[in-house]
Amino acid sequence: KNQVEQSPQSLIILEGKNCTLQCNYTVSPFSNLRWYKQDTGRGPVSLTIMTFSENTKSNGRYTATLDADTKQSSLHITASQLSDSASYICVVTGSGSARQLTFGSGTQLTVLP
């Protein structure tokens, strides 16, 4: 069964600190991995999309890494801001079709002043 596991489930950090969120998956075959940011009660917003051949991708203060051999990804947030408080969702695409998108349950990040 295709699964995407994220850790930690929740995380609290102080403003200005860095943090790293983890994503492990069992989806096969693998097409791409996406990270989304979802503010409470809002729709997810895309941060990065990585294919098999990419092992790192940045979007401002967000840097995603991918190890397709170990089926692990991480999202590193640098110099956190209060606006980073949100749920971060890892999504893995299997064959590439819409039906093959497997969403993780997300990591709830809280940034405190």
Next chain:
Amino acid sequence: DAGVTQSPTHLIKTRGQQVTLRCSPKSGHDTVSWYQQALGQGPQFIFQYYEEEERQRGNFPDRFSGHQFPNYSSELNVNALLLGDSALYLCASSPWTGGVIGELFFGEGSRLTVL
């Protein structure tokens, strides 16, 4: 450039009733997908529409149906509502890429509460 818009934003129904949710895709997008997101969970794929036809479907019962109009907007209908249907319903649009999902742009969602 308007993004993906959904309506209504919130609604309350009772068990057994029917509900219709609406979605207008981002300008230039012709493919619409619907997702159900229970509290504290990731979204679950319901179905995808392109050229007014359902192209792919997730593991949802026939109580969940949809429609796409010539202007690419879409509706999600849920019949015989159950308490477990309470969730945030997300619409996402993308350009059609032959069934391979491209970058998704999500709307803000419709929060459905079933009492």
